[in-house]
Structures are given as structure tokens and as C-alpha cells.
Amino acid sequence: MPIWNRRDECYDADERLQQQMERLQSALNRAYNVPFYRNHFARHGVEPSVVESIEDLSRIPFIEPCHFSENYPYGLFAVPLRDIVRIHTARGNGPLPVVSGYTKKDLLIWRELVARALTAAGVSSTDILQVELDPGLANWGRDYKDGAESVGAGVIPMTTLPPEKQLMILKDYKTSVLVTSASGAEQLVYHLFRANLNPNELALKTLILVGDAPGDNVRGNLEEQLHVRAWLHHGLNEVPGPALGFECEERNGLHVSEDHFLIEVVNPDTGELVKAGEEGELVLTTLTTRAYPLIRFRTGDRVRLLHGACPCGRTLRRVEWLPYRADDMMVIRGVKVYHKQIFHILTRELGFEPPLYRFMAVKQQMMEYLEVSLGVNESIFSDEIKEMQKLSQKLSDELSLEIGLPVAIRLKEQGSFT
């Protein structure tokens, strides 16, 4: 399988360390120009100069999701607004969105990283690549479009079409690579069989699965049902971008582009680095981004660092991304849904805090959606059925627009709430 950028992806380990160290020091200096970081470092009694080796990085304090809200919207930007050419909005853990900015050069780096990831899955200029992601992953959709254009593939960008129409395009346009979530792919299979289409009538050969962490049998089933090979990509809303980690043809862990990101794995309770090969929380430092440096960002993602050389030839270390188990977040169709965020939207729309509520992912006809059950207090809610229907329609419309996923509201009597 070809490698997009052999020099950068297969760098000698010592040279890599040297490169990372140089880039880290510039990154810390750039961050130090941002008032937030300067104060943050000062509160912890450090300055960028304390970092003389990669090990010293642990003397620098973490940044956490709360720092995004506190610096909303542009407080984390390290360049003047006139140098920013793209501003992305992503859902965060609170009422305020996470804002990230890119300079022209940042966008070029990100294109390069997506191109790397696609090349590792065998995507080339002979492919037609279709992006089918939910509106909640619009930023990633744009990144795939850009990256695929770099490798010269024909790109059918994200649309909002019903599944039958997506399938028609997949077939008629001779799509060979589909970028979607595991749930999205399962839904496709459902409609494929429903339309009595034989997978052999499709030109599809490669599936790029984004966002979800599918179980092994999910991937295997999809490969069998669609007659394709599937590859996992992983990303974070805050970086942003979908190809922070990508599988090569070995499909044994996801390579991280360590020339642009420094990764650490820490014990989520103590913040200490875990021992080699142990599971922990991924901590990310951006080495090259200009607009929006992240220094020791606690991602909340659980990972295990894999050791040993990968037969593919890339020296970029691999991580195993573990299904995330924090209590306040779900992944539905690849879209991260924060409990707190739903709570905020419900409270805003209702005008009061919902007394009883529950969220879950529900699958029907292989279509996954978010179901929100709300306990109905008769003293609060109208007892007219029509009014109740209007309320539930309004809540599902707002939630759906805001998180970019299909949403169903179930109003239940409080007594029957389980």
C-alpha cells in the first residue's frame, strides 16, 4: 500500500524525537503569547523554558474542557483574527460551543493529514469518494473533502439526502470509497437489502469508518455484507479533524501523526503518565498549529499505546482507541453527544430544568437516533394533547438541529418513568 509522505511518516525514531522537541519548544513559545496560557503557566509556576526534554513536558499544566468555555470565543487564538481563514464550531460539554481557528497553513497541514490517512487505506486518484456523515459531523465532512481532493480522488461531498437517495448516488455515481460512521454503514446495508440490491452491483470497495468505535464483529459484518474492506479513523472535535489517528493496511492500532501531535497517556485520576502499554487518558499537544495551539489537552479519550514497529513501515506510533466510558457522553452515528449539552438545550427550550429525563441511543430499521425521555409533570405541562405534541415537536427539532442527529422525544408520566 502506498504511503502519502514517506519522509514524514517513516522518520527515524531519534530524528523524530529531535524534531518533536524543536517543534514543542516553538509551540510552547507561541502558546505563551496567548494571555490565557501565560496566566495558566504562571499559576503553576512554570515558563516554556522549563521544558528542556520531552520528559519535562509533564511540568506543564493540563488544559481541560472548561478552558474552552472560559476563553469563548477567540481567547485561545494565538494569531490575530486577520490571519484566521477558517472558524469551526463544535459542540462542547457546556452551553457554549468550542471554537477553533485555522490559518492558511493550518488548513494545509490538516489536508495533508487526511490525505495520509486516506492513502493508508489505499484511496487514490482512481477512486470516487462519497462522504455520508450526519450534519453533526459537518466539519469532518469538509476535512475529508479537502483531503480526498489532495489525493486526487473524485469527491461527492456531504449532502442531506434520505438514505434511499444516498444509495442511488452510491450506485449510479460508482462510488468506490464511502466515508461514514459504523451506524451509517449499517443503515446503508439495511437499505441495500431492502432495495434488493446485490452489493456486487456497487463499485464500493473501501469503507472508512469515522467517529464510532465499532466492535470487531460490526466491522467484520459490514465487510462481509458490503464486500468491502473497512478502516478506522479517529479524531477529536477540539483538534479538530477526523484523521488524528488512522489505520494502515495492518489494521492493528491507529497511527498518530507524531510530527504534528505529541501524545501522552496519563492516569485519569492522578494525571501521572501510565506505564508502557497501560490504558489511560490521551493527552494531546499540537506541535505545528499556528492559530490554535493546544498544550497538554486532556481529551477524555481512553487509549493504549502500542509498542513495536509496524510492518507497514510507518514509524508513527500506534494507539488502540478504547470505547469511551465517561458517564456524560455518548457517541451516536459518530457524533459525540454530551449529556450536559442536552440538559442545557432542554432547560433553555422548556424555560426550566427538566425534573426527570433520560437519554439513549435507539436503533430502528438500522437507523440509530437519540431518544430523549422526559418525565411529564402535569402541573407544569399542558394537558392538551395538541399542546404536548407541539412541545415535543419543538424540542426534537431544536435538539436535532443543534446536535446534528435525528432525535425523538418521548413524553412519559413521571410515575411510569423507569
Next chain:
Amino acid sequence: MPIWNRRDECYDADERLQQQMERLQSALNRAYNVPFYRNHFARHGVEPSVVESIEDLSRIPFIEPCHFSENYPYGLFAVPLRDIVRIHTARGNGPLPVVSGYTKKDLLIWRELVARALTAAGVSSTDILQVELDPGLANWGRDYKDGAESVGAGVIPMTTLPPEKQLMILKDYKTSVLVTSASGAEQLVYHLFRANLNPNELALKTLILVGDAPGDNVRGNLEEQLHVRAWLHHGLNEVPGPALGFECEERNGLHVSEDHFLIEVVNPDTGELVKAGEEGELVLTTLTTRAYPLIRFRTGDRVRLLHGACPCGRTLRRVEWLPYRADDMMVIRGVKVYHKQIFHILTRELGFEPPLYRFMAVKQQMMEYLEVSLGVNESIFSDEIKEMQKLSQKLSDELSLEIGLPVAIRLKEQGSFT
């Protein structure tokens, strides 16, 4: 006001004619390599060589919307698929979408044209530009993102967020340029006043109005209510792209980038060129696109060519785009809605042709949407209210996804159908 590309936009008229003639001959030769065009020309007994001057172009036959369906999906492409890097899907007048392709170079040309149009409205690298268009204009949203990145403005790309949240971003992110439809802008004004926000609290100074052809008082009202200046841009789904025509600071007609497009104005009944300054149908020939040449495409748009030099210095001729009056099309929130297409979707979803139906644009709380009234025949439809509600929900969901606009279905008794 600056000019993005002074050489190309202010070319001497004679040189322009010479350039157009050379480009036209290459375009005809490229098209002639496409089997469809070769046959189409042969049926009309012409070859590219008959065109020895711009006037000779009238010997070449028109292409019409039906040719898109007949050549679905890739029959109009003039380059091999491996040279295509972007494939856009747009709604057409029939059951099949209009497919257009771009090579890398085509994309660069299109970026350039959007950058021209934005620069003519005063947009520069000091601006923050927010794109708020309906999903039905997703392709145009991508084009604005690319073009604005070229001029170096910070871009907040299209999202699907509720209006209150869009307004929050507009205010908090200090958006200075908003790209939207006239209806979208009116909706914004509604929510602005509803939120008790003074327009002076916004950084907004420029409004780019796409898609709709707003009446003069609509533009004037928006400018007054939002304390901005507004500029019109115009495009076609089939070209595709939003900046086929753009206003300069004179705002007296829309300049057409004649180095890339050759325009003719014909009598829609006879197909003959109209007299200077007369109203007619716009016929478009692409001069530089590689992937997807259009030769004498009858756009259906009504225009009047304006004569005389524009004080802005651009020699690109100007057209006045007239509100389109064909019976089978409406423009809602900038999105073109074809009656035939709605009829196709209804027929597909119902399983039979709807006996009585009517479509209209409805505005409520300044939000415009498509209302489809369906005459209910009791022998056909279920008389259970629940079933009817399910049906109407399903129809509105499908229509809304497919045309990219909010849709409401009204089921009415046939007797009461007006």
C-alpha cells in the same frame, strides 16, 4: 473598492473578444470529444469548425435541461473520471439529479470567481464571513468557503443550527460579512428584534444576498434594519456556483465573468438573439471548464443585458437578473424548487400520483418554508388520524431532506381544495 484581478476583470473590450473567441474554439473542441455533443452537433449538421466568429455561435444547437437527465450521471463529462476531484449533485427539473464535475483546475477557477465577487463587495482579509444557507444550497456554501479563504477572510462555514444559535454566533464571533438569502436575512432580523439585540451590537457591515432576487424595498429594508450594505450575487445549479454574476460598488446590474463564460440573451420562444437591451433568456457557454463543458445552455433565467461602461472600471458586461417567471419553478430561501421534482417525490412516496395538490411559499415569523397542500381522497387515504399524521410527517421529512428546505404538508378534503 479594490478589484481582485484587475487584468482579467478590466481587460480591453477588443482583447476580451479575441480571448473569448480563442477560448470558445477550444471549448467547442473539448466538447466535441464528448459523445453526446458529437451526436448533438451531428444531428444539427454542424462541427466546431463552423464557428469562426462569436456571431457564428448561433449555428450551434442549444442544450436544454432534458440533456442532463439523458446523460445522467457522467455522460456530459469531458475528462476521464480519474481527473475529476469533485462531484456535485443538484436538483434538476426531473427525477434525476444534475451531476456536475470539476477538475482541480476547474475548482481553482471557481475559487477565483467567488473571490472576485467577494472583493467587489469589499470583503477582505480583515473580515469574518459567516455562511448561513439552507442545506439545499450546500454546494454554494462550499464555494463561498473556498472563495472567502482565497481573499483571506476568516470563514465560519455553513452549519445547521437553529436561528437563535446562528444569531449568537453572528454576535459572539464578530461576523462582519453574512452570506445568506434575502429570506434568511429577513429571518435574522426577526430573531434579532425578538432577542432585543440592537444591530449596533453586531460587527456586521456587509450582506451578500444569494439565490433570491429580492425586490428593491426588501434590500433597502434589510440595509436599514441591520445597518449594513447589501450586494446581490447570482448563480445557477448547473454551472454550478454562486458567483456567476456579482454586483460591484455601483450596484447597477451584475457583472458576469466573461473571461470564463460567454453569455447570450435569446427570445425564449424563437431562440433568436434579442435586440440590444431587450429582455430575454440567458444562454450560457462555459469557456474554460475542463470537466463539464456547457455549450449554449438554455438557463431558463430571464435577464436584460446592460450596456455602457461601468464606473467601477470592470469591463465585464452587466446583466439585470429579472425575477424568474416560468410556471414550474419557485425560489424559496434562495433554493430553486421545481414543481415537477416535488410531484416526483410525492408520487414515489405515496405510491401513486397525487390527485390534487398545490405548492406555495409561506412565511411565518419571517421564516419562509414550502407548504404542500394535498387533496385527500378518502378511498385512498386512511381515515385514522394517527395514520394521516404519520403520512404527512413522512412526506414532509422526505421532501425537506431532498430539497433542503423546511416543508409543511397540509392534508385537505378534496371538496375544500381551492
